[in-house]
Amino acid sequence: MEKNKPVIDPQDVVIHVDNVSKSFGDLHILRDVDLKLYNRENLVVLGRSGTGKSVLIKMISGLLMPDAGSIRVLGQEVTALSEKELQKLRLRIGFSFQNSALYDSMTVRENLEFPLVRNKRNLSRAEIDREVEDVLEGVGLSQAINQMPSELSGGQRKRIGIARTLILRPDIMLYDEPTAGLDPITCLEINNLINDVQARYNTSSIIITHDLACAKQVSDRMVMLLDGRFERQGTFHEIFDTDDARVKPFYDYNFIR
Amino acid sequence: MTCFWFRSVLEKQLISMWKKIRVLLLEFAKIHRFLMRFFREVVSPPFEFKEFIRQCYEIGWKSFPLISLTGFIVGFVFTKQSRPSLEEFGASSMIPALISIAIVRALAPLVTALIGSGKIGSQIGAELSSMNVTEQIDAMEVSGTNPFKFLIVSRVLATTFMIPVLTFYVAGIGLMGGYLSIISKDQLSMLSFFSQVFNTIKMVDVFAMTFRALVFGFTIGFVSTYVGYFSSKGTEGVGKAANSAVVASMFIVFIEELLIVQLLSLLT
Numbered sequence: 001m002e003k004n005k006p007v008i009d010p011q012d013v014v015i016h017v018d019n020v021s022k023s024f025g026d027l028h029i030l031r032d033v034d035l036k037l038y039n040r041e042n043l044v045v046l047g048r049s050g051t052g053k054s055v056l057i058k059m060i061s062g063l064l065m066p067d068a069g070s071i072r073v074l075g076q077e078v079t080a081l082s083e084k085e086l087q088k089l090r091l092r093i094g095f096s097f098q099n100s101a102l103y104d105s106m107t108v109r110e111n112l113e114f115p116l117v118r119n120k121r122n123l124s125r126a127e128i129d130r131e132v133e134d135v136l137e138g139v140g141l142s143q144a145i146n147q148m149p150s151e152l153s154g155g156q157r158k159r160i161g162i163a164r165t166l167i168l169r170p171d172i173m174l175y176d177e178p179t180a181g182l183d184p185i186t187c188l189e190i191n192n193l194i195n196d197v198q199a200r201y202n203t204s205s206i207i208i209t210h211d212l213a214c215a216k217q218v219s220d221r222m223v224m225l226l227d228g229r230f231e232r233q234g235t236f237h238e239i240f241d242t243d244d245a246r247v248k249p250f251y252d253y254n255f256i257r
Numbered sequence: 258m259t260c261f262w263f264r265s266v267l268e269k270q271l272i273s274m275w276k277k278i279r280v281l282l283l284e285f286a287k288i289h290r291f292l293m294r295f296f297r298e299v300v301s302p303p304f305e306f307k308e309f310i311r312q313c314y315e316i317g318w319k320s321f322p323l324i325s326l327t328g329f330i331v332g333f334v335f336t337k338q339s340r341p342s343l344e345e346f347g348a349s350s351m352i353p354a355l356i357s358i359a360i361v362r363a364l365a366p367l368v369t370a371l372i373g374s375g376k377i378g379s380q381i382g383a384e385l386s387s388m389n390v391t392e393q394i395d396a397m398e399v400s401g402t403n404p405f406k407f408l409i410v411s412r413v414l415a416t417t418f419m420i421p422v423l424t425f426y427v428a429g430i431g432l433m434g435g436y437l438s439i440i441s442k443d444q445l446s447m448l449s450f451f452s453q454v455f456n457t458i459k460m461v462d463v464f465a466m467t468f469r470a471l472v473f474g475f476t477i478g479f480v481s482t483y484v485g486y487f488s489s490k491g492t493e494g495v496g497k498a499a500n501s502a503v504v505a506s507m508f509i510v511f512i513e514e515l516l517i518v519q520l521l522s523l524l525t
C-alpha cells in the first residue's frame with residue numbers, strides 16, 4: 001500500500017534539531033543529535049526502547065530542555081522562548097502521547113473542547129460543537145462523544161488523543177508510538193489516519209514507532225536512532241539495505257524472517 | 258590498623274550524611290521555587306475563576322457530610338466528658354462558656370484541618386499524581402494551557418478559601434452538639450445557651466480561628482499539590498503521593514498549631 005509522496009523542498013525546514021545533547025544524571029541519552037524535518041513530510045523515527053525518542057520530541061515541544069544544542073521549530077528557537085511565546089508556538093504543534101494522555105475526569109467531548117475553549121475564547125457554543133463533531137468524524141468515532149476515556153479501548157483512546165491535537169489545526173504533528181499495543185486492523189486505521197491528516201491539513205509530522213509496517217506505510221523518509229545518534233537515514237529500503245547487527249533485527253522481527 | 262578502619266568507616270558515614278543533607282537542601286530549594294511560582298502565578302492574569310469555583314465545590318461542598326458528622330460528635334463528646342469535673346466544683350453552669358472557648362480556640366480549626374488533610378489531601382495528591390503519571394499534565398502544557406495555574410493555583414486557592422468556611426461550620430455544628438449534650442441532662446433554652454456562648458467568645462478569638470483556618474487551608478492545598486505534581490512516575494507513585502500528602506499536611510498542621518499558639522500568647 002504505497003502512498004502518494006508529497007513534493008519536498010529541502011530548503012523548507014520546519015524543525016531543525018542541531019547538535020542537541022541530553023542526559024539525565026549520569027545517563028547520556030542523546031549525543032550531538034542532528035535532525036531536520038521538511039515541510040509537509042512524514043518522518044519516521046526508529047530506535048530501540050529507551051534510546052530517547054520520546055525525550056527528543058518532548059524537547060521539540062519544549063516540555064524538556066536540551067543540555068546543549070539548538071532546536072528551531074517554525075523558525076523559532078525553542079530553547080530561548082519565553083513562557084508566553086512557547087505557549088503560542090505550541091498551538092501550532094500537535095502532540096499525540098504514547099499513552100494518549102486523555103483527561104480522565106472529562107468526557108470525550110470535554111477532552112476535545114479543552115484546547116479550543118482555552119485558546120480561542122471568542123468561539124460560540126455552536127462553533128465549538130461543530131469543530132468537535134468535525135474532528136471526531138475525521139477519526140471515525142462520532143458515536144463515542146459522550147463516553148468517558150475509561151470506557152474506551154486503547155485504539156479508540158489513541159484516535160481521540162490524535163483528534164484532540166488536530167482540533168487546533170497544527171502545522172506540525174508529533175506522534176509517539178501511535179500504533180503500539182494495537183491489533184493489526186486498528187494499526188492500519190491509524191496509519192491511514194496519519195496519512196489522511198498529512199494530506200488533508202498539510203501537516204509535517206514526526207512519527208515515532210517500532211512498527212515497521214506502520215513505518216513503511218506512512219513514511220516519506222526515515223531515520224534511525226542508534227547509540228544516541230541518528231546514524232542511518234533514507235527511505236524504508238535504504239535504511240534496511242545493510243548488515244548492521246543493530247538494524248537487521250528490526251526488519252527480521254517485523255517481517256518474520 | 259583499627260584506627261585506620263575506624264577512619265574509613267567515619268569517612269563513609271560522613272559522606273552518606275552529607276548526601277542526605279544535600280538531598281534535603283535540594284528539596285527545600287524545590288519547595289521554595291514552587292512557592293515563589295505560586296505567588297507569581299496567583300497575581301498574573303488570566304485567572305482560572307471557573308476552575309476555582311469547581312474546585313471549591315469538589316473540595317468544600319463534598320466534604321460537608323463528613324465534616325458535619327465529625328464536628329457534631331466532637332462537640333457532643335467533649336461536652337459530655339467535661340461535665341463530671343465541672344460538676345465536682347459545682348460549676349456546671351460554666352459548661353457553655355467552657356465549650357465555646359474550647360471549640361473556637363482549638364477544636365474547630367484543628368478538627369477541620371485534620372479531616373481536611375485526610376479527605377482533601379489524599380484526593381488532591383492522588384488526582385494530580387495520576388495526571389502526572391499518565392502525562393495528562395504534559396498534554397495540558399502542550400495544548401496551550403498553563404497547568405500550574407489551572408491545576409495548582411486553583412486548588413490551593415480553593416482549600417485556602419474553603420477550610421475557613423468549613424471551620425466556621427464545624428464551630429457552629431460543634432456548639433450544637435454541645436448544646437444537645439447539655440439538654441440531655443439539664444434544662445437550658447437554646448437562647449440562653451447561645452447568649453452565654455457569644456458573651457464568652459471575643460472578637461479576637463474569631464479572628465484567631467479564621468487566621469488558623471487560612472493557614473491550615475493553604476498548607477493542605479500547597480502540600481498536597483506539591484506532592485502530587487512532583488510524584489514519581491509509575492503507578493506506585495500515585496499511592497505514595499496520596500499517602501504522603503496526608504501525612505505531611507497533618508504533620509505540618511500540628512507544627513503550625515504549636516507555633517500559632519505561641520505567637521498568640523505572645524500577642525495577647
Ligand SMILES: Nc1ncnc2c1ncn2[C@@H]1O[C@H](COP(=O)(O)OP(=O)(O)OP(=O)(O)O)[C@@H](O)[C@H]1O
Nearest residue numbers: 024027029047048049050051052053054055056098
Ligand atoms: N523526566 C525524566 N527523568 C529522568 N529520566 C528520564 C526522563 N525521561 C526519560 N528518561 C530516561 O531517558 C531514557 C529514554 O527515555 P525515552 O522515554 O525517550 O525512551 P524511548 O526511546 O521513547 O523508549 P520507548 O520506545 O520505550 O518509549 C530512559 O532511560 C528514561 O529512563
Ligand SMILES: [Mg+2]
Nearest residue numbers: 053054098176
Ligand atoms: Mg517513548
